[in-house]
Amino acid sequence: MPNYSPSIQDLINQFSALPGLGPKTAQRLVFYLLKQPKENLEKFGLGLQHLKDKIVICRQCHNFSESDPCLICGDKRRNPRVVCVVAKPQDMIALEKINDYQGLYHILGGAIDPLEGITPAELKIKELTERVQKDGVLEIILALSSDLPGETTILYLTKLLKPLKIKITRLAQGLPIGSDLEYADEVTLSSALKGRREL
């Protein structure tokens, strides 16, 4: 039974190895790419090949960066005594987009999830406690997702950091902006009620 040409099939295999892309999507992408000019493919290919060449991991916040310390940790205008703990670099970027936070970050590299085999030892938690003590951190903001791994990590870190006598906060939970109260789930609504604030 004939199949796609080897160079097409190879690239389909490469794309379908990516998380969330099945063989049908991979096929569609490769046939799209076949119609693109050769220069675009060269650029894309080179970008992939050299992705990791310039990337280092910032020793302070553990973010991917082209410098160590990274641009954020190296920014003298930011407050090094407030540290926002996030699971992954994408979460940090989401927080940076609100253009309001002036402290630094600490990227754990995931959240505690025993079912997926992610234990505290795999995360940058030891580095966090060391950093808190070494840099005289005053506030830790736990900016983790409101799911089971996120909540587990929040519980674990709160217990671990409490003895260090620093301020530990977590992001507010409540109704998302623009949402309809009628359609909010009970847990969200209950959190929003508990977290109500005086006007």
Added chain:
Amino acid sequence: MPNYSPSIQDLINQFSALPGLGPKTAQRLVFYLLKQPKENLEKFGLGLQHLKDKIVICRQCHNFSESDPCLICGDKRRNPRVVCVVAKPQDMIALEKINDYQGLYHILGGAIDPLEGITPAELKIKELTERVQKDGVLEIILALSSDLPGETTILYLTKLLKPLKIKITRLAQGLPIGSDLEYADEVTLSSALKGRREL
């Protein structure tokens, strides 16, 4: 506002330019790739760069191939007098997978869709009529999708090919295997009834 490192951002842009991939998916893929060994990235990158190097278009069936004529058109055991007309190479592969068809193919490069600006002139239709006359084709099987562009193309080609006095067929329409009659839509059910065959 700091953003991702340039080499990460560049690759995110490359991925989000692909059809059906948004910036969030592109982010997820690039962060996945950052955790892969460098050899894998090299291989993926080279595959992309050289995708088009070996690929030619078969002059007979217009499929992407590494040889001209392609492996199918060049296969002497196949019957060159039966030609199956499909919209795109993926459709041809789907038909090849049933391992039952012994004729050749003709890839139109799409289906007539005026709303998307695809007119008969953009498709390999002239090439099809020339091929029918030159190679003494006896049967044309129109294997096009059962959607509006597919049906439009079938109508157009039937009208165009009728005067050539050859057999023109289309794929059967009816209940998909394993489906429940109760949940079939009316149009499918009506086609299945019209196309009923004696046992």
